[in-house]
Amino acid sequence: MGRFEAEQAALHYRFTVKCTRDQNRKIEKAAKAAGQTPTTFVQQHFASLYAEPEPEPVTDTRGGERKHVSEKVRAAMVAEIASLVADSPTGLSVEISLRELGERCNVSVETASRAMAALVDAQRVLVITPGGPNKTAAYGLPGEAQKP
DSSP states (O other): OOHHHHHHHHTOOOOOOOOOHHHHHHHHHHHHHHTSOHHHHHHHHHHHHSSOOOOOOOOOTTTTSOOOOOHHHHHHHHHHHHHHHHHSSSSSEEEOOHHHHHHHTTOOHHHHHHHHHHHHHTTSSEEEEOOBTTBOOEEEOHHHHTOO
16 A cells, blocks of 8 residues: 555544444335445435535525616617607607517517516606507607607
């Protein structure tokens, strides 16, 4: 045995575990079910006594969806609506779907929907005509909608 092996062997201790025949049969049965030898099975049990606890699984505290939409996205949507309103024949409102608005602002429909809800709640965008199935909503800007 070389010096390295002797040093490694000195780091480990061997213990004998006393148990009844019934306990021994249970250990052998459990080890066989785990696909291990009884020695390995018992060793893993003792190793687990001092093992670091498993980290707690990370849970989504936001309810599965992101509720916050960045100011950058909301500003882009207001700018896009302002541009479309300015180019519209009336200059007061524009009909546009959330899907199209999302595509123009490079965001998903879900993000566009949350952003639009936040903008309407903050009164930065007005819903002139609500949308629905097979109906596109019309949006305007607060200062523009009151013009004669």
